[in-house]
Amino acid sequence: MILIAAFLSFTVFAGTIVSASLRNGFASLNDRLGADIMVVPHEAITKSNFENMVLQGNVGYFYMDGKYVDELKEVEGVGKLSAQYYLASVKSGCCSMRVQIIGFDPETDFAIQPWIKKANGKPVGYMDVVVGNDLNAFVGDELSFFGEKVKVAAKLDKTGTSYDTAVFATGDTVKQLIKASLNKQLNEYADIDAGNAVSCVLIDVAEGYSIDEVVNDINIHNKKIEAIRASDMISGVSESLDGVSELVKTLTAVIWILALFVLIIAFYMMTGERKKEFAVMRVLGASRKKLAAIVLSEGMFISAIGCVTGVLFGALVIVSFSGAIESSLGLPFLLPGALDTVLVALISSLLSILAGAGAVLLSAGRISKLDTGKIIRSGE
Amino acid sequence: MEISAKDIKKEFIREAAGTNVYTAVNTCSMELKPGSLTVLKGRSGGGKTTLMNMLAGILKPTEGQILYDGRDIYSMNDDELSEFRNKKTGYVPQGKSAVASLTVRENILLPCMLFGENAEDKADDLIKRFDIENIKNAYPEELSGGELRRMSIARALIREPEILFADEPTGDLDDENTELVFKLLKEQAKMGKTVFVVTHEDTAEEYADKVYLMRGGKLEG
Structure with missing residues (x-):
């Protein structure tokens, strides 16, 4: 799940940086x-x-x-x-x-x-x-x-x-x-x-x-x-830039939604497999709210680790392959400055953590409604 | 703490059959006294665990009341009842009940961790008393059935509860470990706790102050 969360933040970060680099390159050319x-x-x-x-x-x-x-x-x-x-x-x-x-x-x-x-x-x-x-x-x-x-x-x-x-x-x-x-x-x-x-x-x-x-x-x-x-x-460049930029944005959105969907399923399956553990916690005194909070915080923690990994990997890939990206796109490509990159990294991380929290909400709701007696009785 | 069950009954609706209701525990009453070990025996599927879960504040009866020193525990809201379970009762669930990602020591500390409290010294005392020092940093998957059971009892005792519930605590243990577990539970009763054990072990009667029999959802004894 850390990998999926990492993939989410990598997609947002890399997609945004590529789009921003194309815009920067065009402005610089102009x-x-x-x-x-x-x-x-x-x-x-x-x-x-x-x-x-x-x-x-x-x-x-x-x-x-x-x-x-x-x-x-x-x-x-x-x-x-x-x-x-x-x-x-x-x-x-x-x-x-x-x-x-x-x-x-x-x-x-x-x-x-x-x-x-x-x-x-x-x-x-x-x-x-x-x-x-x-x-x-x-x-x-x-x-x-x-x-x-x-x-x-x-x-x-x-x-x-x-x-x-x-x-x-x-x-x-x-x-x-x-x-x-x-x-x-x-x-x-x-x-x-x-x-x-x-x-x-x-x-x-x-x-x-x-x-x-x-x-x-x-x-x-x-x-x-x-x-x-x-x-x-430069009007030709501008048109190509618009096209590539739109493509990058669309791809980012599609991949992001797919990864989010996979994350929701993964969290749901994980909590399903751990029903007995959660039922035991409930027996030991965890309220329904506390169980939901535990599941949510676990999800946030996984998302946080994943998104930091994803952003770092994204930065590494973009910096290492900016030359290859530039030549393959055939368009001016100028990476944003350090401050802008940090800002994009922060926003990507925040978005991914929120997505992780959103993905885990369904599982948290499911766990908070756990039929403790039934699970404990059946020994599931 | 004295526990009394007054005219309690539990019915379940079979989801697959829609409105088909079946009675897991027929209307019954019982009392559990402090300083005593009560044993509930019976065959599998007889309603023993359902009755114990109702007594332990996990499963609300369809009818009747569970009174702890005269207070109906099911009149509490979820937060209050959860805290009550955490602080007043200890529960040894049936089968494997350890949290796989935590060590033995962390599993024992879990009831305190749920309320952000620290009881490291108490955990170390229990680890010593239950002779599981050598495995305190091990993970549940590395433990034998007897070790898991001792860990589970230690976890139930970390909050020094007044009442201890144990569901088939010797279910998968050999004779030696079975004797050890019953001795531990008896020791708790002697210390003034109210101990309630669900089991099908005949040897349990040797340690019991009171024995109930559950047959087809009906309490006898």
Whole structure:
């Protein structure tokens, strides 16, 4: 019965944490995108699939002429604007796989620096990098990309998004790395001018202008580039998230009800088997109320031990397999903070103890109506 | 404490047969005196345990009264009657009656534990007196029939009750243990307790101050 109670609290705890992690991941992704519009070369949405790069963490890079930055500045309704530079590493000491390198312009950036500053506290210097939380690199480490040495200046907090496996640096640093990749003939775009190429332009629309109007304006006048609404890109994630979240909630509810039903039967059978014991207690002076209280407290005790076990096991499973859950769902996944986790654990425990108490009520009622004389007489 | 049963009768309704009533104990009266050991004999199914349960405050008679020093115990509510049973009476049930999850010592302490009271010293005295020191920390499943019976009597005595009821206390015991149990019960009567024993053992008469016979629900003697 302890196992069933543990299963009850495990289900509630794990289900709630998975749902909360999906919501957190989505909120984090929304925060990290940090712009109303993203402008990329047209081939980025076909060949390189920019959306997969941002949402799924697939590495990739693409370039367009730096002249578009100046052209975009002139588009009516563009407020803040900043260029980004992408590159994918071949291999590095920090990582067993290719990592996404993202460069930003320190003078104009409004999307990346605010949360990089939280981890670093100071501007990122030339040939310094800031690494995502999942990368096996730490402050002070020296990494090598295409033969160029860079120094880890800071490590970011977990975001639950593809940025956890990315490396960030200033535009100058990434341009230097692009040059190195070209020199080593490890860049698909052999004919680009590394000093003048940009990968993406982030735009915040000025007050009073509609995002749609600005997007249409850019797309109508520039055939070689593509303006994408950030909210359109994450709307697919939002829909998937709603679907998965609903599924998790439904599964949690179904499993919970089944486990509760099994617990009710188990308690009922247990008290049935112990009828003689309870009859003896009654003979020894236990009132009907006291017998019911004994059965109830036993049920609560079993539930309490079970729910603590279930919550601890749930925490262990979620923490150990969060990476596997994230990759299998293909959605941003960010575990809640310690305080929220403790709160969920407490609520799950309380719910499970109450469920245990509820399950044992029927048995307690049955025992309180025990026909002592009959049981003692029959020697059951 | 003097117990008197006045014109008591017990009828049961056979559930399977609906309204078919059968009489387990026909109308009868009896008195139990302090300092005496009363034996109720009879064949199985004769109504002995039913009569004893009525006397012990476990089963309300269909008719009549059970008076303890003149007070009708079935006029009490469940809480009062339960406390009365706990503090004034000791009961040795038929067959195995130990709580399996408790040790011998804990089983003996159970009547006190039910009321949140501590009687560790008394339990240790009883364990010594009944010669079960070597098994005090054992669980019931590890005990022999004789040891279980001694534990059961010790448990019935932990509250130092004025009345002691024992239902077939030697039912599954050999001659040696049977003699030992009757000696223990007689000793309690000599100490001033009212002792009532239901048995089919012929040797019980040697220890009895008064013997009743129950036959087909009718009390004789």
